[in-house]
Amino acid sequence: xRATLMYGAGDVRVETVSDPEIQQPTDAILRVLRACICGSDxxxxxxxxxxxxxxxxxxxxxxxxxETGSEVASLRRGDLVVAPFVWSDxxxxxxxxxxxxxCLHGGLWAADGNDxxxxxxxxxxxxxxxxxxxPVGEDSALLPSLLSLSDVFCTGHHCAVTAGVNAGTAxxxxxxxxxxxxxxxxxxxxxxxxxxxxxxHMDRTDLGRDFGATDVVPERGEEGIERVRDLxxxxxxxxxLECVGTLxxxxxxxxxxxxxxxxxxxxxxxxxxxxxGFPEFMKNITLTGGVAxxxxxxxxxxxxxxxxxxxxxxxxxxSVDLDGVPDGYxxxxxxEALKVLVQP
Amino acid sequence: xRATLMYGAGDVRVETVSDPEIQQPTDAILRVLRACICGSDxxxxxxxxxxxxxxxxxxxxxxxxxETGSEVASLRRGDLVVAPFVWSDxxxxxxxxxxxxxCLHGGLWAADGNDxxxxxxxxxxxxxxxxxxxPVGEDSALLPSLLSLSDVFCTGHHCAVTAGVNAGTAxxxxxxxxxxxxxxxxxxxxxxxxxxxxxxHMDRTDLGRDFGATDVVPERGEEGIERVRDLxxxxxxxxxLECVGTLxxxxxxxxxxxxxxxxxxxxxxxxxxxxxGFPEFMKNITLTGGVAxxxxxxxxxxxxxxxxxxxxxxxxxxSVDLDGVPDGYxxxxxxEALKVLVQP
Numbered sequence: 001x002r003a004t005l006m007y008g009a010g011d012v013r014v015e016t017v018s019d020p021e022i023q024q025p026t027d028a029i030l031r032v033l034r035a036c037i038c039g040s041d042x043x044x045x046x047x048x049x050x051x052x053x054x055x056x057x058x059x060x061x062x063x064x065x066x067e068t069g070s071e072v073a074s075l076r077r078g079d080l081v082v083a084p085f086v087w088s089d090x091x092x093x094x095x096x097x098x099x100x101x102x103c104l105h106g107g108l109w110a111a112d113g114n115d116x117x118x119x120x121x122x123x124x125x126x127x128x129x130x131x132x133x134x135p136v137g138e139d140s141a142l143l144p145s146l147l148s149l150s151d152v153f154c155t156g157h158h159c160a161v162t163a164g165v166n167a168g169t170a171x172x173x174x175x176x177x178x179x180x181x182x183x184x185x186x187x188x189x190x191x192x193x194x195x196x197x198x199x200x201h202m203d204r205t206d207l208g209r210d211f212g213a214t215d216v217v218p219e220r221g222e223e224g225i226e227r228v229r230d231l232x233x234x235x236x237x238x239x240x241l242e243c244v245g246t247l248x249x250x251x252x253x254x255x256x257x258x259x260x261x262x263x264x265x266x267x268x269x270x271x272x273x274x275x276x277g278f279p280e281f282m283k284n285i286t287l288t289g290g291v292a293x294x295x296x297x298x299x300x301x302x303x304x305x306x307x308x309x310x311x312x313x314x315x316x317x318x319s320v321d322l323d324g325v326p327d328g329y330x331x332x333x334x335x336e337a338l339k340v341l342v343q344p
Numbered sequence: 345x346r347a348t349l350m351y352g353a354g355d356v357r358v359e360t361v362s363d364p365e366i367q368q369p370t371d372a373i374l375r376v377l378r379a380c381i382c383g384s385d386x387x388x389x390x391x392x393x394x395x396x397x398x399x400x401x402x403x404x405x406x407x408x409x410x411e412t413g414s415e416v417a418s419l420r421r422g423d424l425v426v427a428p429f430v431w432s433d434x435x436x437x438x439x440x441x442x443x444x445x446x447c448l449h450g451g452l453w454a455a456d457g458n459d460x461x462x463x464x465x466x467x468x469x470x471x472x473x474x475x476x477x478x479p480v481g482e483d484s485a486l487l488p489s490l491l492s493l494s495d496v497f498c499t500g501h502h503c504a505v506t507a508g509v510n511a512g513t514a515x516x517x518x519x520x521x522x523x524x525x526x527x528x529x530x531x532x533x534x535x536x537x538x539x540x541x542x543x544x545h546m547d548r549t550d551l552g553r554d555f556g557a558t559d560v561v562p563e564r565g566e567e568g569i570e571r572v573r574d575l576x577x578x579x580x581x582x583x584x585l586e587c588v589g590t591l592x593x594x595x596x597x598x599x600x601x602x603x604x605x606x607x608x609x610x611x612x613x614x615x616x617x618x619x620x621g622f623p624e625f626m627k628n629i630t631l632t633g634g635v636a637x638x639x640x641x642x643x644x645x646x647x648x649x650x651x652x653x654x655x656x657x658x659x660x661x662x663s664v665d666l667d668g669v670p671d672g673y674x675x676x677x678x679x680e681a682l683k684v685l686v687q688p
């Protein structure tokens with residue numbers, strides 16, 4: 001089959017690799033119907049040291065079950081399913097607590113010899129626990145929004161949930177990438193009435209307004225913090241959803257949060273230390289969030305997607321086939337595209 | 345009147361200062377009945393640069409109202425009251441959210457020209473909002489436990505509450521000082537069944553066992569983390585209550601917390617940066633806590649003290665008069681005393 005590999009910064013190739021095979025009785029083989037490129041894929045795209053072997057890529061996909069291992073009980077050939085971006089047994093003590101990203105028998109796509117999503121097929125470990133059936137056909141117009149349940153929308157949702165967003169909280173969302181816009185939509189869905197989106201790309205912030213943002217702040221740094229404070233009686237918002245992952249974005253979040261408030265982060269941290277010393281202690285600032293256990297949220301969010309109440313798939317603004325994946329990376333890195341859908 | 349001043353590291357004196365007087369119509373003058381020395385007073389005691397003016401000291405006290413300003417409505421001369429360690433109007437938007445430490449009209453004792461608690465009398469700003477009446481007499485045996493509501497027990501309670509301690513959570517408490525032991529008692533009161541106390545001073549950890557600790561871990565650092573993991577099936581506890589304030593204590597807390605868990609800190613941070621990078625992000629670790637809004641908790645905790653269900657005043661293991669305050673600092677710094685009660 002053909003699949004995407006990254007060989008170093010800026011060096012993405014689509015190559016022929018060995019077809020996936022059932023290795024464990026709990027495995028399934030999935031033919032990939034839709035996949036996509038993640039903002040987090042851009043970190044190695046910007047900085048990965050050159051490698052002779054290359055790394056398989058992609059952790060967001062939905063597809064059709066082609067084959068199942070002997071112990072797979074809930075799936076059969078032909079099922080259309082979505083895979084969360086971490087696989088998990090969905091039964092261990094962490095999964096039972098809704099933290100499938102810490103599953104005792106889980107793992108990451110495109111790592112440790114596992115297939116990635118940006119390819120024609122994937123071996124799915126712990127298939128019963130990992131995959132969620134979707135009651136739609138291969139030609140459904142909902143596929144982009146359903147694909148967003150694999151990662152990006154669940155990540156925005158996780159950010160809003162762990163921050164404690166509800167109808168009574170004012171929200172600031174830092175970042176107008178696909179995760180930030182998803183966080184806006186998630187905050188709106190949870191009832192937030194005041195959603196301030198910090199971003200400077202008008203085509204993106206316009207989508208943010210469609211998703212529920214009530215204010216847009218293009219300024220950054222101290223100037224951005226001042227704008228948020230001006231909009232909130234001088235105090236900042238109860239919750240700040242940090243959807244970038246850089247230290248400046250986190251610092252801006254800590255500056256925009258109200259005393260007693262919560263910063264939730266879902267952007268993979270590009271820093272090792274967080275400035276949470278005495279001043280933040282005196283303000284009772286909470287830092288929460290982390291890698292999103294998408295598996296925990298899919299069933300809850302699915303009806304809203306199926307019934308058209310939310311359309312998180314609008315974050316996809318470009319579609320490519322497998323051959324177009326390298327240019328898709330380039331387009332996202334150059335900010336030509338917000339998020340690129342892949343149809344192998 | 346006489347009051348305590350610190351002139352530099354290790355240099356505490358009791359001197360005659362001007363008597364407090366009503367300055368604002370919302371003030372009250374309090375005759376101090378009981379005060380105490382706080383673990384946080386030991387930070388300047390260890391490091392304060394020499395000063396000619398000296399700094400007033402003390403932020404935990406209860407006493408008797410001597411005089412009230414013209415706008416004080418709820419208090420009268422003779423009332424026995426406890427003061428939380430931050431004064432507040434108890435009506436502003438932050439106070440209404442239970443965050444009196446961020447009161448728009450609040451402030452700190454022994455700072456900015458305000459009296460400290462380690463003296464004979466105190467001018468109390470925002471008296472109606474700040475002071476809580478205690479239905480006991482001046483000779484009540486409950487005074488030490490009631491005094492603990494000023495800071496230390498409320499601080500332990502804040503730590504447990506913000507961490508989300510309940511009957512279903514296993515708890516690790518880092519630190520066997522008066523705050524750590526208070527946190528043990530608070531966690532027990534909130535229903536925690538498994539409470540691991542990390543501390544190495546047996547007289548203190550014995551009191552911790554009385555307060556509800558089920559396990560004591562004297563080891564520190566990596567060894568301490570390993571012990572906690574051994575005690576918890578390898579994963580650590582859902583909540584860790586960090587009651588010290590040093591970076592090693594915080595690092596130990598982050599090592600002892602279970603994936604998806606929460607570290608709450610109430611020890612005043614002696615650090616500016618927190619190691620919460622990618623590994624903690626992948627574990628979905630939350631850092632919360634901060635300076636405790638004691639005022640928010642006093643009414644809730646008071647019945648348990650008055651009816652003898654808890655006895656947080658057991659953290660006081662030495663009592664001095666005002667002349668004994670300098671030696672009280674020394675005794676706490678030398679770990680001869682856990683927490684020193686002051687009877688002016």
